[in-house]
Amino acid sequence: MSEESLFTRIINRDLPADILYEDDQCIVINDISPQAPVHMLVIPRLPIVKLADAKHSDRALMGHLMWVAGEVARMAGVSEAFRLVVNNGEGAGQTVFHLHLHILANKGSKATFSEDNL
Ligand code: AMP
Numbered sequence: 749m750s751e752e753s754l755f756t757r758i759i760n761r762d763l764p765a766d767i768l769y770e771d772d773q774c775i776v777i778n779d780i781s782p783q784a785p786v787h788m789l790v791i792p793r794l795p796i797v798k799l800a801d802a803k804h805s806d807r808a809l810m811g812h813l814m815w816v817a818g819e820v821a822r823m824a825g826v827s828e829a830f831r832l833v834v835n836n837g838e839g840a841g842q843t844v845f846h847l848h849l850h851i852l853a854n855k856g857s858k859a860t861f862s863e864d865n866l
Pocket of ligand 1: 754765777778779780781782834835841842843844845
């Protein structure tokens with residue numbers, strides 16, 4: 749059995765997903781089971797298990813994920829109103845143990861970005 753997380757398999761294209769954005773540090777996908785009209789996940793390529801496991805040396809990556817969240821919210825037309833959620837640990841509802849930021853917004857449509865605005 750593979751020890752790779754679900755999200756690492758998506759990053760490696762071993763599993764399908766709607767990949768909306770990617771760069772050298774992270775990817776953004778549509779959540780497969782959206783809890784809002786816009787529900788995207790910002791996922792670092794580095795498989796940090798949960799937020800509280802981030803190291804001092806991961807500070808720049810943490811900041812980058814926040815910046816990307818704002819960028820993709822703008823691309824999805826929801827930059828005026830969205831929530832950013834991180835579930836840390838099973839007791840908080842985390843089900844995929846590879847750090848990810850949920851972007852949730854009630855307005856806008858399911859994000860589809862053209863090559864022009866990436
Ligand atoms: P969490 O409960 O915070 O760990 O969030 C995990 C999220 O991953 C949930 O919102 C799931 O719907 C989502 N998810 C699980 N599998 C997939 C998948 N294959 N593609 C996209 N999102 C997924």
